[in-house]
Amino acid sequence: MRLRALLETDALGLRLLGGQDELDRTVRGVMTTDLRDPSRYLSGGELVLTGLAWRRDAGDSEPFVRILAGAGVAGLAAGEAELGDIPADLVEACDHHRLPLFAVHETVAFATITEHVVRQVSGERAGDLAAVVDRHRRLMTSGPAGGGPEVVLDLLTSDLDLRAWVLSPTGRQIAGAGAPLPGPLGATLAGHxxxxxxxxxxxxxxxxxxxxxxxxxxxxxxxxxxxxAARDVRESVLSDWLLAVEADASDWPAARLDLLQGVTQLIAVERDRREAARTVRRRLAQEVLELVQAGAAPAEIAARLRVAAPVLLPGLGVAPQWQVVVARVDWTAADA
Structure with missing residues (x-):
């Protein structure tokens, strides 16, 4: 968001005292401080809120503002609750360092301004990330150059501070940003x-x-x-991947939910690509199973396995030992 947008919101109670020509600066965050030297906590682009407790006399304003300007903050908002009118020496220091200065009315809490800025900045970052996700989706659709789901999961972590993992129906981790899920947590989430x-x-x-x-x-x-649909639930729960996000999405705005839906659609493209790569192997395996079910001679089954082995188990280099395993999923009567 831009600094000038703060003046367009009456509920914030901000009054511009200087820096009219600098209102197009981008606000990337907000920080409240009464430290004489807050530089260690600044990274640039912040709107700094202060109650002026650091100011003991007129000589304190110049070094304080110089530190803020050197850190690259977007602007300074000083509260009127403590001293009433904003001191002239602070106005002069901000004018000298070309730092936009706002007065905050005594009836407005810093928390109100903080919540507004965080909400606006987070929304814009989500919009920017949505564009990145859409671009990445197009790359993955056209070919493998997109880098797989790990890339977009890294974006969720770096831009929105959301840790997320892609899990199989059994809880096996397929992709994730950062450290893997600990112990049996993946299986537990898949069960939920x-x-x-x-x-x-x-x-x-x-x-x-x-x-x-x-x-x-x-x-x-x-x-x-x-x-x-009810007839498809059994198939979907045994085949669909899931995206586990370490956050409570129950109170998320629609824009963020839409963003995560876009992420799942992007990952679905990668899943479909992997499924397509398995098609040949599955067809060969199905042919072998059909021979077994039909009661074919062991020699015929062995011959088919020798042909299929390089495709089913590429790079093995030796003749494998095969074991046919039969499994059945029992559903309760309530799910029938």
Missing amino acids: HLAATRTGRRAPHRAAVAGTTYSLFPIRNTGRGAVP
């Missing part, structure tokens, strides 16, 4: 997702594990938050 999906609840699903809240987003191509 499975239970919520089978009840037909609308996504994202909320799961609280060991005092931490996660939001679980299904990765599928059925549209935003759609719940699979």
Whole structure:
């Protein structure tokens, strides 16, 4: 957001005292301080809020403003609650260093300004990230140059401070930003997702594990938050990936939910690409199983396995030992 946008919001109670020509500066954050030297806590682009407790006499304003200007802050907002009118020496120092200065009316809490700035800046960052996600989606759709789901998960972490992981239906981690999920947490989250999906609840699903809240987003191509038809639930819960985000999405604005939905659609493209690569292997495996089910001679089955081995197990280099495993999923009568 721009500094001038602050003056357009009457509820903030800001009055411009200097720096009219600098109002196009970008605000990237907000900080409240009464330290005489807050430089160690500044990274540039902040709107600095101060109650002026650092000022003991007129000589304190110049070094304080010089430190702020050197740190590259966007502007300074001084509260009128403590001293009433903003001291002239502070106005002069800000004018000398070309630092925009605002007066904050005594009836306006710094928390009100902080919440407004954070909300605006976060919304803009989410919009910028949404554009990045869309661009990355197009790259992945056209080919593997997009870098896979890890790239967009890294963006969620760096731009929105959201840690997220892509999990299989059993909880196996497929992708993630930073450290992997500890221990059996992936399986636990997958279990929560499975239970919520089978009840037909609308996504994202909320799961609280060991005092931490996660939001679980299904990765599928059925549209935003759609719940699979009853006849499809069994198939979807055993095949769909899920995106586990370390955050409570229940109070998120629509823009952020849309962003995460875009992320799941992007990851679905990668899943489809991987599924396509497995098509040949699955077809060969299916042919072998059909021979077994039909009661074919062991020699015929062995011959087919020798042909299929280089595709089913590429790079193995030796003849594998095969074991046929049969599994069945039992559903309760309530889910039938």
